[in-house]
Each structure stands twice: as C-alpha cells, then as structure tokens.
Amino acid sequence: MPVNLDELLQGKPVFINVGVRAFGDSLREAGHEVIYLDWSPPAGGDPRLAAILDDLL
Amino acid sequence: MSLRERINAANEEALRRIVAADPVLVDVAPASEVIPGLRDRMILHSGPPVAWDRMCGAQRGAAIGMCLFEGWANDPAEAERLLNSGEIAQEPNHHHATVGPMAGTITRNMWVWVVENRAFGNRAFCRQVESFQQFGDYSAEALAALAKWRDIWGPALGAAVRKMGGLPLKPLVARALHMGDEMHNRVVASSSLFANAVAPVLVDCGLPKEQVLSTLYYTGNHPFLFLGLSMAAAKASMDPARGVEASTVVTAMARNGTEFGIQVSGLEGEWFTAPAPRVHGLLLPGWKEEDAGLDMGDSAITETVGWGGFAIGGAPGILAFTGGTAEQALAYSRDMRTISVGTSPDYLLPALNFEGTAVGIDIRKVVQTNTVPVIDTAIAHREPGHGIIGGGIVRPPLECFSRALARFSEKYQG
Numbered sequence: 001m002p003v004n005l006d007e008l009l010q011g012k013p014v015f016i017n018v019g020v021r022a023f024g025d026s027l028r029e030a031g032h033e034v035i036y037l038d039w040s041p042p043a044g045g046d047p048r049l050a051a052i053l054d055d056l057l
Numbered sequence: 058m059s060l061r062e063r064i065n066a067a068n069e070e071a072l073r074r075i076v077a078a079d080p081v082l083v084d085v086a087p088a089s090e091v092i093p094g095l096r097d098r099m100i101l102h103s104g105p106p107v108a109w110d111r112m113c114g115a116q117r118g119a120a121i122g123m124c125l126f127e128g129w130a131n132d133p134a135e136a137e138r139l140l141n142s143g144e145i146a147q148e149p150n151h152h153h154a155t156v157g158p159m160a161g162t163i164t165r166n167m168w169v170w171v172v173e174n175r176a177f178g179n180r181a182f183c184r185q186v187e188s189f190q191q192f193g194d195y196s197a198e199a200l201a202a203l204a205k206w207r208d209i210w211g212p213a214l215g216a217a218v219r220k221m222g223g224l225p226l227k228p229l230v231a232r233a234l235h236m237g238d239e240m241h242n243r244v245v246a247s248s249s250l251f252a253n254a255v256a257p258v259l260v261d262c263g264l265p266k267e268q269v270l271s272t273l274y275y276t277g278n279h280p281f282l283f284l285g286l287s288m289a290a291a292k293a294s295m296d297p298a299r300g301v302e303a304s305t306v307v308t309a310m311a312r313n314g315t316e317f318g319i320q321v322s323g324l325e326g327e328w329f330t331a332p333a334p335r336v337h338g339l340l341l342p343g344w345k346e347e348d349a350g351l352d353m354g355d356s357a358i359t360e361t362v363g364w365g366g367f368a369i370g371g372a373p374g375i376l377a378f379t380g381g382t383a384e385q386a387l388a389y390s391r392d393m394r395t396i397s398v399g400t401s402p403d404y405l406l407p408a409l410n411f412e413g414t415a416v417g418i419d420i421r422k423v424v425q426t427n428t429v430p431v432i433d434t435a436i437a438h439r440e441p442g443h444g445i446i447g448g449g450i451v452r453p454p455l456e457c458f459s460r461a462l463a464r465f466s467e468k469y470q471g
Contacts (some may be wrong), residue, residue: 042425049424049459052466056061056305057421 060303060469064421067304071322072398072417075362078294079176082224082286085215089165092153092182098129099146103161103355104313105328106149109140113314115350118193118441119160120147125195126203127164133195151309151320155182156292156355158284159191159437160314167203168211172226172289174297181293185211186284189444192437199444213272217259224254226290231403233283239372240287241356241365242379242433242448247283252276288355291362300325303469306398307418310361310430310453314353314437319457321420324468329461331454336436338449339380350439352451357432363401363414366431366450367393371406378448379433389431390415396422396430420465423458
C-alpha cells in the first residue's frame with residue numbers, strides 16, 4: 001500500500017499504547033487519539049518460563 | 058513428532074473426550090453406597106489436600122457439622138477434639154470421583170447426586186447445595202436441613218430418577234444456557250427445568266403424600282438446586298480427560314479456603330497449588346470485607362468444563378449476585394477463548410452469537426498471556442459457624458499454572 005509521507009507527517013498522529021496504560025493516558029489527556037493494546041510480558045516476565053513456552057507453544 | 062506436536066495432538070484428544078461427554082443423572086443415593094473408597098469416620102472435603110491444622114474456618118465448621126450429623130460427636134467441642142486427634146480421616150473429594158460445593162464435606166450418610174457419563178462409562182458424585190452447613194454453619198437448624206435431604210428429599214428424588222431410567226443432562230444444560238444460566242451460581246432455569254421433569258414421576262412413585270409434597274416444594278423453590286447436578290455433570294465430563302499423556306489441559310480447579318489447586322491431564326495425580334485468593338464481589342447486608350474467608354469449593358469444576366465464568370456473558374442475571382457489568386461479563390467469556398483449546402459444539406451462548414463455550418484450559422496459554430480463568434463463586438465467613446455471606450468473581454493465582462508448566466517441562470523435556 002503506497003504511503004503518502006506528507007500526509008503522514010502533517011496529519012494528526014494516532015498512538016498505539018502497548019502494555020502499561022498510564023503512558024497512553026497522558027497522551028490522551030494531551031488531546032491525542034490513543035488505541036490501547038492490552039499486553040504484558042509472557043509468563044509474568046519470568047525468563048525460565050518464557051523459554052519453556054518458546055519450546056512448547 | 059516434536060513435543061509441541063505431541064502436546065497439540067494430546068490436547069485435541071482431551072478436548073474430544075470432554076465434548077463427547079454424555080452426563081446422565083442416574084440416581085440419588087447414600088454416599089456410602091456409591092462413592093469409591095469412602096470409609097466410615099472419613100470426611101471428604103473440597104479443594105486440594107489440606108490437614109486439619111491448616112484448614113480454613115469455614116471448612117473446619119463444616120467438618121464439625123459432619124461429625125455431629127454422623128453422631129461421631131455429641132457437641133462441637135467433642136467434634137473439634139476428635140478432628141484434632143486425627144481419628145477422622147480427611148481426603149479431597151476429587152480423589153474419589155466426587156465434588157462438593159464450598160467446604161464440600163461429604164460423609165457416609167450424606168446422599169449424593171450420581172451422574173454417569175454414558176459416553177465413557179464413568180460416574181461422578183456431588184452432594185446437595187444449601188446455604189448453611191456447606192459454608193461452615195454447624196447449628197441445629199443447619200444440620201436439620203441435612204437430615205431432611207437424607208431422610209425425605211434425597212430418597213424421594215432417588216426413587217423418581219430410577220423410575221425415569223435416568224435424566225440426560227446435556228440437553229437440559231444446553232437449554233438452560235439459552236435461558237440465562239451459566240451453570241455455576243446462576244442455575245435458576247436449570248433448576249426449574251429439572252423440577253418440571255421430575256415432578257410427574259415423583260407423584261407416581263408410590264411415596265407418602267407428605268414426602269412427595271415436601272420434595273415438590275424443595276425442587277420447585279430452591280434457586281441453587283441444579284448446582285449439585287451441574288457440578289456432578291462437569292466432574293463426570295472432565296474425568297475421562299485425565300491422564301492423556303503430554304496434554305496440558307486442566308482437568309480440575311478446586312479450592313479449600315487455604316489453597317487454590319489445579320490438576321493437569323498429562324500430570325495425572327499431581328496438584329499445583331498457591332495461596333487461596335480473595336473473592337471480589339457483593340456481601341449480604343450486615344457483613345464486612347474483613348468477615349470474608351478466602352476462595353473455597355470444588356464448584357470451579359463448572360468453569361473447568363467451560364461453564365460458570367466461561368459462560369457468564371450469557372448470564373447477565375448473575376451480576377446481581379457477583380457484581381460487575383454486562384459488558385465485563387461478555388468480555389470474560391470472550392477472554393476465556395484465548396486460554397482454551399477449543400469450543401463446545403453443544404453448549405452455545407445466544408449472547409455471543411450462539412458460539413460455543415470455551416473448553417479445555419491450556420496451561421501454556423494461561424502462562425503465555427497471563428490470563429487466568431474467571432470464576433464466579435459464593436463467599437463464606439472466615440470463622441466457623443456461619444452460612445453464606447456473599448458472592449463475587451475470583452481469579453486463580455497464576456502461580457498454580459506456572460508451577461504446573463515448570464513441572465510439565467521437567468517431566469517431558471527432562
């Protein structure tokens with residue numbers, strides 16, 4: 001899909017907030033449009049379990 | 058075949074067994090006659106194994122009640138001494154193909170629903186549901202209700218069910234899900250469907266008129282009547298999925314008020330536990346947060362099979378009991394698909410465009426997404442001697458699933 005760079009740079013940005021919601025909240029308070037993506041590190045951030053999941057899932 | 062492929066194939070087999078289940082109510086009978094391995098002077102309880110000295114207040118109260126009910130003790134102090142001495146054996150219901158609501162206590166003279174899974178030939182058992190003794194109340198009034206179930210209602214319903222030649226529960230549950238039940242704490246429709254089905258047979262069993270009238274009143278006015286049946290049906294449906302080598306599907310979630318425990322198909326016989334969580338919800342008038350005990354009961358077998366919190370999006374009426382909004386309830390049911398192997402072809406939710414309930418909780422997906430099952434539940438007091446004090450929503454500790462995954466890796470990856 002062709003991208004119109006001028007339009008992208010001059011248009012109003014839309015932010016995608018991944019994970020911790022508070023970052024997006026401050027952008028929204030500043031008047032920006034924010035799309036929230038609910039995400040957290042797999043296995044609560046435990047690297048041993050994440051490695052197991054890499055093999056098993 | 059890689060281990061990942063073995064797991065996926067094993068989970069498909071576990072799912073196939075769960076959805077193929079055909080639970081049929083075949084009897085109501087004394088526990089001593091039907092529950093395998095239930096001995097005299099033994100109390101079965103909900104959740105993973107727990108010793109008397111670590112038992113929560115409500116389960117202690119319920120155990121005291123059973124000692125009085127069985128005539129093993131003459132008063133609560135004597136019952137407590139007996140339980141302290143270790144003379145009364147205490148084992149989890151799940152070790153006996155059985156489930157029990159809240160404290161879940163079952164002894165020889167407690168009558169139980171008997172559900173046979175006709176697709177596999179296994180049977181499962183659950184006691185009746187009430188609002189007092191199973192929450193830890195051992196008063197004379199609470200025990201009188203147990204005696205009525207033993208002497209009047211249980212025998213009458215047993216006679217009727219045998220005369221019917223059994224009552225298939227799959228179509229009844231499927232219809233109740235269309236009527237706003239979720240088969241855990243919202244069983245109003247299924248209880249009515251059951252009462253309607255059993256009533257004409259009950260009056261034709263040759264029982265004394267007083268017994269028939271009392272039983273008709275009991276079945277027609279008990280808003281939680283069917284919970285004992287849905288629990289037995291869920292247990293009978295889940296047990297054939299146990300012991301599928303390399304399967305990561307959860308076969309039981311159960312709580313004893315001290316610990317939350319899960320069991321996993323490919324790790325048969327093992328429990329993975331963590332401290333029992335607090336339930337968030339609504340308390341009955343007069344009770345405060347600090348009165349509440351922690352999460353308790355085998356009734357999460359309904360979520361394990363894909364009902365309860367997994368079907369709550371189709372049961373907004375339950376929110377009056379648990380709190381929350383209809384939108385949250387829909388989101389819960391959708392979220393549960395992300396941690397499950399598949400969906401049911403039979404148990405459909407009109408509110409979710411007649412899609413099937415999520416079935417087969419996969420510990421890998423739970424740990425990957427940090428999304429734990431949603432369970433709706435009742436709340437007991439933290440001390441012995443009280444009836445129900447509220448209801449709400451609870452989430453299991455992620456730790457149970459993390460521990461199971463680590464053990465699975467140890468067993469299958471070496």
